[in-house]
Amino acid sequence: xxxxxxxxxxxxxxxxxxxxxxxxxxxxxxxxxxxxxxxxxxxxxxxxxxxxxxxxxxxxxxxxxxxxxxxxxxxxxxxxxxxxxxxxxxxxxxxxxxxxxxxxxxxxxxxxxxxxxxxxxxxxxxxxxxxxxxxxxxxxxxxxxxxxxxxxxxxxxxxxxxxxxxxxxxxxxxxxxxxxxxxxxxxxxxxxxxxxxxxxxxxxxxxxxxxx
Amino acid sequence: xxxxxxxxxxxxxxxxxxxxxxxxxxxxxxxxxxxxxxxxxxxxxxxxxxxxxxxxxxxxxxxxxxxxxxxxxxxxxxxxxxxxxxxxxxxxxxxxxxxxxxxxxxxxxxxxxxxxxxxxxxxxxxxxxxxxxxxxxxxxxxxxxxxxxxxxxxxxxxxxxxxxxxxxxxxxxxxxxxxxxxxxxxxxxxxxxxxxxxxxxxxxxxxxxxxxxxxxxxxxxxxxxxxxxxxxxxxxxxxxxxxxxxxxxxxxxxxx
Numbered sequence: 001x002x003x004x005x006x007x008x009x010x011x012x013x014x015x016x017x018x019x020x021x022x023x024x025x026x027x028x029x030x031x032x033x034x035x036x037x038x039x040x041x042x043x044x045x046x047x048x049x050x051x052x053x054x055x056x057x058x059x060x061x062x063x064x065x066x067x068x069x070x071x072x073x074x075x076x077x078x079x080x081x082x083x084x085x086x087x088x089x090x091x092x093x094x095x096x097x098x099x100x101x102x103x104x105x106x107x108x109x110x111x112x113x114x115x116x117x118x119x120x121x122x123x124x125x126x127x128x129x130x131x132x133x134x135x136x137x138x139x140x141x142x143x144x145x146x147x148x149x150x151x152x153x154x155x156x157x158x159x160x161x162x163x164x165x166x167x168x169x170x171x172x173x174x175x176x177x178x179x180x181x182x183x184x185x186x187x188x189x190x191x192x193x194x195x196x197x198x199x200x201x202x203x204x205x206x207x208x209x210x211x212x
Numbered sequence: 213x214x215x216x217x218x219x220x221x222x223x224x225x226x227x228x229x230x231x232x233x234x235x236x237x238x239x240x241x242x243x244x245x246x247x248x249x250x251x252x253x254x255x256x257x258x259x260x261x262x263x264x265x266x267x268x269x270x271x272x273x274x275x276x277x278x279x280x281x282x283x284x285x286x287x288x289x290x291x292x293x294x295x296x297x298x299x300x301x302x303x304x305x306x307x308x309x310x311x312x313x314x315x316x317x318x319x320x321x322x323x324x325x326x327x328x329x330x331x332x333x334x335x336x337x338x339x340x341x342x343x344x345x346x347x348x349x350x351x352x353x354x355x356x357x358x359x360x361x362x363x364x365x366x367x368x369x370x371x372x373x374x375x376x377x378x379x380x381x382x383x384x385x386x387x388x389x390x391x392x393x394x395x396x397x398x399x400x401x402x403x404x405x406x407x408x409x410x411x412x413x414x415x416x417x418x419x420x421x422x423x424x425x426x427x428x429x430x431x432x433x434x435x436x437x438x439x440x441x442x443x444x445x446x447x448x449x450x451x452x453x454x455x456x457x458x459x460x461x462x463x464x465x466x467x468x
Binding site for chain 2: 018020021024025027028053054055116117118119120121122123124125141143145146147148149163164183185186187188189191192
């Protein structure tokens, strides 16, 4: 599975400890990604990935320090948020009562008492909610590796959901912004397929994109 | 629905996978990356690498092999052994590991759990517990259990330590039941059940796996989230694909 060779991928350095793993996963797809926190460099990329492991408040603080909290929502190329990176695309997170990037109009909440244990840690099945190029050629059933204590609700932005004491958003899209709550870099073949699909997203905003 | 995980554990010394009696006569089994890739392809859900050399020699885990593993693995992996500080953990996590597992150093200094959870989030912090039932019928923790010559019995009750570890920020607990470890007679279901009742975070069973039915019992009767084993996988006694097919047939959700 090779991605397009002519992509210029930048990984936003927001202090996430999975930066290295995501970079390795891209390398397995034949793509060398650059790590940067520089606004000009990020703006010039064809594809931007916001990884992130950890808590919402320090994650947002890191972005604010370098002014990236204002830059990211204005980007027009494909942007992928992974795990915490996906949660930061939302309006706010209950975790530390944190205002986030506001790309998707909903609030991330802690798993409630219906979840068997918190954090959710392990492989869960993706349930496709909506057709999207990001899901092309994803073999079913597809399982992905999740590690998280907070989750985004299902809404018009949801491409795929998963069930953990109730449905939550596993994959989201709004315009050029997509998010994966699981770790595609640690989700075997399905993860590699989804990352490759992201890299196939056209560098400019898709005309007539089905974003909400 | 979240599936139950099957986790092979590999002992590592000086960048090679080894087997044998721990801390004596290490026989090199093979290259760490080759074996990691073999288990990945066999359907393992996650791998644990236990650096048996770093821990007793007071050394840090070598970053080089963690990086080599991170490059080839597309499933999560955890590094255990030799992690005593936030700096040690940072090395391993930044080299590409998804989690670190801490055992004796957390008993020496329980505040380490808070420090690790604060720095990296609870989801990165696994607490390993070596536990044995004493003559009075109470399960208590053992320190330095990796090295028979140094193993110490502590007054700390296992169930109390399970509570405390969670309170301090453990994101997962691996319970190694020493009484069944290496016997291949099955996991210690009574002890796992008792810990499960106290454990709100994911719980991994360890010690005693010898047959597919033992995994089934751990999932069905002790409701553990994952089952860890070493010998039965390395020796080829149990193939992961067949184990998972069996579990699925018994109604346990596993990743295909």
